[in-house]
Amino acid sequence: MNAYKELTLQGLWTNNPALVQLLGLCPLLAVTSTVTNALGLGLATLLVLVGSNVTVSLVRDWVPKEIRIPVFVMVIATFVTVMQLLMNAYVYGLYQSLGIFIPLIVTNCAIIGRAEAYASKNPWQKSAFDGLMMGLGFTLVLVLLGAIREIIGNGTLFDGADLLLGAWASELRIELVQFDYPLLLAILPPGAFIVMGFIIAGKNWFDQRQAERAKTPEKQVTRARVTAQ
Amino acid sequence: MSAINISAIEAGQLWSFHGGIHPPERKQLSNQTPIQTLPLSKTFVVPVKQHSGNSGEILVAVGDDVRAGQPLTQPGLQRGLPVHAPTSGTVLAIDEQPIAHPSGLTDLTITLAADGQDAWYPTTPCPDYQQLSRAELLERIQAAGIAGLGGAGFPSAQKLALQRPLEYLIINGVECEPYITADDRLMREHAAEIISGTEILMQVSGCNKALIAIEENKPEAIAIFTQLLSERAATASRIALRQVPVKYPSGGEKQLIEILTGRQVPSRGLPIDVGLLMHNVGTAFAIHQAIVLGIPLIQRVVTVTGEQVDKPGNYWVRLGTPVADLLAYAGFHETTGKAAQRVIMGGPMMGFALANLQVPVVKITNCLLLPSTTELAPAQQEMNCIRCGACADVCPAQLLPQQLQWLAKAKDYDGLEQQNLFDCIECGACAYVCPSEIPLVHYYRKAKAEIRNIAREKAKAEIARERFEARQERLEREKQERLERHRQAAEARKAAQAEAVAAGADNPQDAVQAAIARAKARKAAQAAAAAKANDSAEGESS
Amino acid sequence: MTFKIAASPHAHQRRTTTQVMRWVYLAVIPGILVHSYFFGLGIFLQLLLALLTAWICEAAVMRVRGRSVASAWQDHTAIVTAVLLAISIPSLAPWWIIVIGTAFAILVVKHVYGGVGQNLFNPAMAGYVLLLVSFPVQMTSWPIPQQLAQLQLSLADTWQLISSGYSQAGYSLEQLRSGIDGVTMATPLDSLRTDLSHQLTTAEALQKPIFGSFAGVGWGYLNLAFLLGGLVLIYQRIISWHIPAGVLLGLTVPATLLWLFNPDQSISPWLHLMSGATMLGAFFIATDPVTAATSNKGRFIFGLIIGALVMVIRTWGGYPDAVAFAVLLANMAVPVIDKYSQPLAYGHGGRT
Amino acid sequence: MSMLTAIIVLGVLALVFGLILGFAAVRFKVESDPIVDQIDAILPQTQCGQCGYPGCRPYAEAIANGDAINKCPPGGEATIKQLAELMGVEPQPLDAAHGTEDVKKVAVIREDECIGCTKCIQACPVDAILGAAKQMHTVIAHECTGCDLCVEPCPVDCIDMVPVPVRPENWQWNLEQIPVTVVESAK
């Protein structure tokens, strides 16, 4: 079970694909103008990630080293295309607002990164869990970024949630602040960069403080004798 | 080599170099009076190494009596430059003393107690030096302990020993650094000797053209040289005078070469790579003294200046004289108030502050500057670089000082080398103009020292690795050899046994087998006894 | 007596960063005066707000970073940022505009990167762009020149407007921006751009009263005033001529070509030079040493890029004036410019 | 129909690329991995064993196989930084369990106390100690890496580790460290 705990920690925090590996920034920054969009893309990425990780892990023994990258890309591309078609068919509104960024999931380095770094070396259960946690980590950052940008730039939360979750979700919309003049920058792409920068800075600051607080573990290392006594 | 611009050089054309600054010259302070001779001190501290390169081997022992001009060291195995006794007296000590170095560290010195007689060691004058061979001349220059008196202190004979085609010998009388007038006074008072020294240098280097460069702010020196050269037609055809516009650092070797010839010395190259050789006027004078009069380098002109001295001027100072004695004679009065006094050896741009006044005057000491805080205000607090680029505008090496500064702070040594840190001549122009008062040169020096150290460490690590691997190999070999020996010994033993058995002796192998059988029997008996004892014990307890 | 150990050189030219910065903000004074003559007293209130915000932000950051507050104020760089931002925004903009802009410039653009000398982007212009992108309405509501306005504003009126949005008499900014003919006025560049997109020719567009006789009422003289200040800076060797020359050339040459080619649909080079923030940008903003290229050649290229970008954005872009965007874009190009304009060091083959 | 085309086209394309890759994999194979040599070149070669490996080369091999890069106290921060760059990982602080970065030192034998046991000679990884049984030993200072492996075996504790002296040649331009002489007023 320890391995799963470690995977959770890795995906959500220490090796978070968005905050630490800085992978998949293009969709990350482009679609996070609202929580709804962020959540939509996050979930789509998560599904693709889990699917591709499991598939890659299952086929890893049959894929020769030389062609593993093309195979991984093909697996991911298939999942994304299927996902795109399904979204187009059943969550049309969200499909429209996420637009071009769904096909771009194919090029989200986080996914092929996990396939190569983890799934191709580990059994499918662990790979699935790794995909889940990495995807969750990615989604959480997306949602956080989306929330901050939406609040600053629009004064709302869950604006347009009905597009993702159906008509009932329009109830979710919260008008937090009524701005006369919202800070438009926040929902424009440069705002995404700036807010993302602050989130990363915050994480690093937190980690550093934790590291300072943590006592260095006492560890005994036996020094090797280089030479005969 | 560019023969194309020879005619332009001949025509007296001057070029210019990038950047440069015009700090207040303040030469009037010390160039008004003739050079005075400093009275002999009671003790002299002669550092064994006063030049760049290796030190020589010490020839004297504590208690020895020496005379003025007597060599205290000889080149020896390390091909060092000799130093000579500045006056007659007794060797008091040979030990580590603070030396004139920015670090304030100590180095090996020979301390002399002067006897006041100033008796001279026999000299070998040679007025008709034309008869001497090149090798002999070089030998004499070396033996006289002459190192470049302009500042770097590179042994002159070594510089002259390089044999390459030469177009010009340049005699550097620019003395561009503010305050310093040692060369100025020397040129005014000893022009003939300098010209004589120049001729010797031309003979040694096999160069038949020389340029004497003097900055335009020394009209008296220029007048004297013009006159002397015009009086001697034979000389004038070979030696030309060039007046150099006032700009700091036009006296820098590379900068002066660009001014006079329009050529640039290749990076990490030498002037000789572009057919040029440069010596300072002081060196020319010293060579004249050494060859014609046979006097080794035991004294030099030192400018003592600044508002904190009563008698600013130039002094003939014996090498090894403690700075304190010179300052006392020149009337140094300390600053009052809290502000700390700076005693600068060298000029305001490139000199270094002394931590201790007991350090001796050495071959490269051209100036002692004692500024008041009003004339040279101490550095203010360093502020952040605002990338204004003023430093790049004045850098005579056309480097990007601010870039170097960022890299030096970031300890990016590869980046520093890419930005040609080692082309920096440490002239200080960048730090002079820096509005944020960043001690730029200091950063470069630190970085340079660090890079050199890293290179040294790297070389050392490489040697250590080789030694380690050699040792591993040796151990492995020894192990193999040992095994081999054991094997051979065992075989020999076997053979011997076989022989013995064959000869009818007991087979030792049988004896061993018998011993083992005995031991086994004993063990079995013991085990049986123990089992019995156990049984009985159990019986009792139940 | 003790000896002071210091690194060479021991001599120093006495021109400090503080003095450099002081020259910069002294040289904008003519511009500020002309500005107040045409657009009223609002500029002084904006300056005041900007300076206060800048000082408070600097002090706060320095306290947080555990550095001396005095040292941050001492170098006067924050003053320059505040002044440049204050004269860039419409002078009757609400108070929170300048406060947000200055705070962003100081806190995020300057100090997040590490403070003086470390920032990648020109703080004043980054602040300006933040404001322009976020509050386009306020940032494009330039007051009309007083000479064309129906109502003249007292200082008290101005203060009321900036602090609450209404003058003492209860007029809103929008109402006050109506000209003599009752039509709200845009800046000359904005007006021209609108009209051009409206299928008017340049000549027709220039008939509007805002243009007056000289490159737009107020704006022409404002640019002349900044030009004057800029020339003083060059004369004082605070800035080198390379960047302003680059900007003006980079703007004028393509603008002239376009104008010769298509005079009816383009802005004349003269109007380009004498309107908007051209001179302010060329002499005061682009020349910010921290964010400009380093070598003289690099500076000239940097200027050319800004000038050309200004022209391109003004002609085809989404915003009528473009100096801020052009400067920020060129800031991003600085490392590349520096890399390729690095002078050949002595002894590296320049002369042999 | 179009679907069949898609399947065929993609299948054939994949087949062709697979063939190319299969060819390239054999044809352009890179043989040895010189990474160990590169790592070894960065390590300070003190051969001190503080990393837990018998010598720098074994540690270099361990790093190449994924061991942590922060186990070398003599190299200190600079070495970690270089290793991080070479290995493409984040630099980490020195693992204190292996020791701390210290000034460069050199071993010196107090010669009058030396009994000539040769134990230190056997311990020295770079053969920097000269001597023979029952004869006095001495350290070749400029070959000594300062690893202090010789200190412990010495039965009479006559080996000192002294910091490498600062000479004007290797001085680091730290003006703050210069002791300033206070001169009493001459008057």
Place this chain on the structure above:
Amino acid sequence: MIGKSMRHNGMVLALFAIVATLLIVATAQFTEEPIKRQQEQELLQVLNQLIPPELHDNDLYQSCSLVDHAELGPGSHRIYRASLNQQATALAVEVTAPNGYSGAIELLVAFTVAGEVSGVRTLRHQETPGLGDKIEIRKDDWITSFNGLTVQGADDNRWAVTRDGGMFDQFTGATITPRAVVQAVKRANLLFQQQQQQWFAAPNNCAGVSS
């Protein structure tokens, strides 16, 4: 060696490609219908906002025709006719306003047979967020100010923004965007008044032409 490696890699890769393509093809087939329905519904939703259900009983989506008029902008434009009991009642037309602040604005404008505007919606635009994007119904109801109005001839001066002396508010700070929209709607209305007969009579020919 090479032959074996090539054969193996080629086969595996091809196998994967075929399986992947099969999967995609299957999904595409499966989702084809729903996707079409979604797109239809999307447009219908807008159309129904513009043409109230009580005004029509026909399938607006099917009753579509392509027309070419310079006034509507370059290229073909779709018109959707509404009828109640076979009686033409209203019509929606796609209009391009080419002179927005940042490029063209795509509008859908509906008119009743009486010639008055029954509604306008923005389909696509790139106007400045926070400024020009108030033409979206989601952001502002400015777009509804057209409802019920009619252009009285080409020189109807009321059809302009207030800045130009017309009756439509420009929203603060931006004039170009509303001006472009007002002009486009005006042009469309004039064209509708003139083309009404032909447009209602035009055949349904949108099918197969993707938008």
